[in-house]
Amino acid sequence: MSGTGLKMILAALAFAFLLGCDDKQADLTPVTLDARLQGIYTHTCAACHADAETGAPQTHNVAAWAPRLSKGADVLLTHMVEGFNGMPPLGQCVECSADDLTALMHFMAAPDKDAKNRAPE
Amino acid sequence: MKNLLPSPSRRQLLQYATAASALAATGAIPSIVQSAFADVTATPAPLPWRNWSGGQSCQPAMRAAPANETALAELITGAKTPVRAVGAGHSFSPLVPTEGTLLTLDRISGVTTHDPETHQADVLAGTRLAQMSDELAKRGLAFDNMPDINKQSLAGAVSTSTHGTGAEIGSLSTFLRSLRLVTASGDVIECDAKTKPEIYQAARVSMGALGIITKARVQARPLYKLKRRTWVAPVEEMLDALPELETKNRNFEFYYIPYSGMALGISNNETDEPETPVPVNEDDDGLRQLKMLEDWLGWSPPIRRWTIQKILGGMEPEERVDYSHKTLSTTRGVRFNEMEYHLPREAAPGALREIIETIEKTTSRSSSRSKSAPPRPTTSGSAPFTAARALRSPSINFMNGTTNPISKPSNRSSANIRAARIGASSTRWSRRILRASTPSGMIFWKCGRHSTQPASSSTPI
Numbered sequence: 001m002s003g004t005g006l007k008m009i010l011a012a013l014a015f016a017f018l019l020g021c022d023d024k025q026a027d028l029t030p031v032t033l034d035a036r037l038q039g040i041y042t043h044t045c046a047a048c049h050a051d052a053e054t055g056a057p058q059t060h061n062v063a064a065w066a067p068r069l070s071k072g073a074d075v076l077l078t079h080m081v082e083g084f085n086g087m088p089p090l091g092q093c094v095e096c097s098a099d100d101l102t103a104l105m106h107f108m109a110a111p112d113k114d115a116k117n118r119a120p121e
Numbered sequence: 122m123k124n125l126l127p128s129p130s131r132r133q134l135l136q137y138a139t140a141a142s143a144l145a146a147t148g149a150i151p152s153i154v155q156s157a158f159a160d161v162t163a164t165p166a167p168l169p170w171r172n173w174s175g176g177q178s179c180q181p182a183m184r185a186a187p188a189n190e191t192a193l194a195e196l197i198t199g200a201k202t203p204v205r206a207v208g209a210g211h212s213f214s215p216l217v218p219t220e221g222t223l224l225t226l227d228r229i230s231g232v233t234t235h236d237p238e239t240h241q242a243d244v245l246a247g248t249r250l251a252q253m254s255d256e257l258a259k260r261g262l263a264f265d266n267m268p269d270i271n272k273q274s275l276a277g278a279v280s281t282s283t284h285g286t287g288a289e290i291g292s293l294s295t296f297l298r299s300l301r302l303v304t305a306s307g308d309v310i311e312c313d314a315k316t317k318p319e320i321y322q323a324a325r326v327s328m329g330a331l332g333i334i335t336k337a338r339v340q341a342r343p344l345y346k347l348k349r350r351t352w353v354a355p356v357e358e359m360l361d362a363l364p365e366l367e368t369k370n371r372n373f374e375f376y377y378i379p380y381s382g383m384a385l386g387i388s389n390n391e392t393d394e395p396e397t398p399v400p401v402n403e404d405d406d407g408l409r410q411l412k413m414l415e416d417w418l419g420w421s422p423p424i425r426r427w428t429i430q431k432i433l434g435g436m437e438p439e440e441r442v443d444y445s446h447k448t449l450s451t452t453r454g455v456r457f458n459e460m461e462y463h464l465p466r467e468a469a470p471g472a473l474r475e476i477i478e479t480i481e482k483t484t485s486r487s488s489s490r491s492k493s494a495p496p497r498p499t500t501s502g503s504a505p506f507t508a509a510r511a512l513r514s515p516s517i518n519f520m521n522g523t524t525n526p527i528s529k530p531s532n533r534s535s536a537n538i539r540a541a542r543i544g545a546s547s548t549r550w551s552r553r554i555l556r557a558s559t560p561s562g563m564i565f566w567k568c569g570r571h572s573t574q575p576a577s578s579s580t581p582i
Contacts, residue, residue, distance in 0.1 A: 043227050047251060047272060048452075053399070055454045081168050082175070086454040089171035092209050092272065094225035095186035098168060 028062065031107040041104055044093045048086070049108050055086060057108070065109035077102060170223055172210040173272075174458045179218035181205075188228045190303060190335045196224075197333065198307040206333045208277025209249060211270060213459050216281070216328050226276060229335060232256040240341045241298055246276035246334045254446035262341035263445050266290045266372075271450035276334040282326045285449055286372040286389075294325040296339050304332040313338075347371070348392040349448040352438035356384040356477070360470045367466075372449065377473070379480050380422060381429040389448055397442045422481075 033041060048056040057064035068076065080101045083089035090096055091104070171178040182201050187193040197204055200222035207217045207225055217223070226247030235242035240262055244253055250271040257263055266285040273283060275293075284292035299313035302324055310332070312321035324331045356377050359366075366373045372389035418425035441448060464472055 039228070043230065043249070043252075047249065051452070054452045083171060083173075083456065086456065088173045088210070088272075088456065089175060090168065092173070093227070094170065094207055094210075094223060095184055095227065096168075 028111055030113040031103075031110040032113070033103065033107050037100060037103055037107070040093055040096065040100065041107065044091055045104055045108065047092075059108040060110065060112040062109070062111055069109055073102070076105060080105065170207070170210070170217070172212065172217065174213060174456050176213055176458045177210075177215055177218055179220065179223070181219050181221065181223035183222045184225070185222060186225045186228050190229065190301070190309065193224070193226075193229070193333065193335065194303050194307040194309060196222075197303060197305065200224075204305070206276070206329055208247070208274030209272045211273045211277065211283075212281050214281075214328075224333065226274060226333070226335070230274075232260070233336075235260050235262060235341075237261075240343065241338055242341055243336060243338050244275050245336050246274065248275045249273065250275065250278060251446075251450070254450070257341055258344055258444060258446065261344050263344045264293070264296060264339070265342055266293070267446050267449040268293070269449065269451050270453055271446070272453075275337060275339075279325060279337065280328050280334065286374045288367050288373075290372075292326075296341070297325055297337050298340050299338040300324060300334050301336045302332040302334055309335075345445055346392055346394070346396065346442055347389040347445045347448045348394060349441045349443070350386075350388045350390075350438060351440075352386050353383055353433045353436050354386060356382055359384040359386055360473065363470060377477060378429065378433070379477070380426055381433065382426060383430055383433045389445075392442055394442045396444075397440070399443070399447075400439075400441060 046059070048054040049059045052058055057068060071079075077098060078084075079087060080091055081089065081098070091101065093100070093104075096104070169178055169180050170184075185196055185200065187196050203219045203221045205217050205219040205221070205223055207223060210217065226245075228247065229245045230247035230249070230252065231245050232248065232253060233243045233245060235257075237260075242257060242260070242262060248256075250267065250273050253275055254263065254267065254271060266287055268278065268283045268285050277283075279294045279297060282292045282294050299311065299316075300321065302310045302312065302320070304310060310317060310320060312318070312324065314321060320331065324334065359375050366375075366386070366388070370388040370390055373387070375384045375386040377384045418428060462472075
């Protein structure tokens with residue numbers, strides 16, 4: 001087995017374990033956004049989470065999101081609202097509610113609908 | 122003199138220096154490590170608003186994201202006041218905080234049309250500069266200049282006289298040719314240099330005071346490329362060469378790295394050369410190492426200065442060729458607060474030297490950062506300017522103490538206007554250096570021109 005494959009499996013296991021600790025469970029199932037949230041994602045989140053140069057965890061990069069999710073939903077929401085490191089407050093989404101932010105985060109932390117980007121199960 | 126021995130890579134240099142300095146460290150855990158693992162559990166509700174740097178905040182009673190100009194006009198007449206519009210929240214000034222209604226124009230965005238003959242384009246107000254640049258590029262167009270952060274909305278950037286570098290290039294507000302404005306009564310005003318010129322001129326840098334801009338016609342130019350050069354030199358050498366650097370380069374700026382005696386210069390000049398590969402961000406480890414090095418050697422400023430000079434002095438200049446909006450604007454992984462001062466160009470080098478001296482004499486990791494400087498005369502002007510930035514707290518506390526921001530309400534009786542700007546650009550070099558910077562951040566010299574609008578001088582962004 002290649003080193004990359006092993007890393008992917010370990011990341012998926014860690015991801016699943018960490019999410020299992022969360023009261024609002026996410027899983028490795030791709031998340032679909034409604035049109036409003038998709039627009040918000042495109043206008044705000046994607047500016048950093050779809051640009052690797054920013055250093056932000058990239059959308060659908062399950063391994064990159066796993067250690068973030070391990071902090072727990074409350075901490076993550078606080079970081080999203082107040083800003084944390086390079087993450088600007090509210091992710092620069094002025095109209096977002098707490099539920100919006102959480103949904104957007106789950107969308108980005110989950111695998112892409114495209115199977116080739118999906119972590120091994 | 123050319124080195125006879127092959128130079129180690131920057132990463133190797135950092136690793137060596139970090140390892141060596143770790144042995145000499147006091148054993149205390151660097152504060153950056155402690156803060157990185159600090160846990161925050163409180164979840165505010167309802168959600169407050171904060172600006173990008175965290176320096177401004179509010180708890181608006183209502184938030185709204187109108188889908189178009191008509192919806193905005195209807196909403197604005199009945200909304201709880203004060204009504205404030207916010208773009209990306211990159212202004213450091215208290216323009217946005219409100220207990221009333223906070224509006225975002227995020228849904229009113231995009232480049233709607235362009236004229237290939239005049240190179241003008243209609244851009245909706247909520248369009249982020251990065252998005253606008255990409256859309257203009259697809260149409261073969263580009264702005265004549267860009268700020269070093271491109272996350273702002275067009276309306277926010279224009280309204281606050283956001284600018285880039287370049288002694289002969291205006292701020293973004295100078296690129297406007299007409300605009301549409303929704304007033305507090307819900308009326309829509311369309312104006313330009315001939316139609317309602319007084320409103321047009323005032324509204325270009327009105328900080329939202331005259332209404333909410335919904336659309337602007339902007340003057341662009343055919344897409345062009347720049348060669349960006351980044352190099353390190355002793356700050357005195359940089360200051361001595363300023364007149365030549367300012368006149369010979371289309372865009373020029375430099376950053377001073379406090380306690381090091383070294384500066385990072387950045388120039389941009391037009392070129393037809395082929396694009397170079399986008400630099401890969403491979404320096405995060407190096408940045409952390411340099412930051413730790415700086416922390417660990419804080420007990421001995423002379424050794425820290427010598428070590429950083431040795432590391433930076435051995436670095437080769439870097440060059441990148443790309444389209445203008447990619448070399449002029451950068452990605453900021455580090456948020457900071459900023460102060461910005463406008464000075465006559467000839468006065469700025471001396472002022473900058475004073476700031477460097479003040480920072481390095483009055484602060485260290487263990488000393489107080491709240492000492493106030495003696496009152497200084499305030500000078501502001503329209504063309505040459507310099508600015509000051511500081512990384513987030515506690516740095517901003519120190520900077521506020523020694524050089525009061527002119528645009529921010531202060532209890533202090535005077536403002537000490539001195540030349541500096543603290544920040545970084547997106548090159549691997551400058552990103553590394555910014556994150557490795559001292560508590561006082563980076564001092565940044567920038568030579569450029571604001572809008573002719575008088576309000577511009579008091580609104581750093």
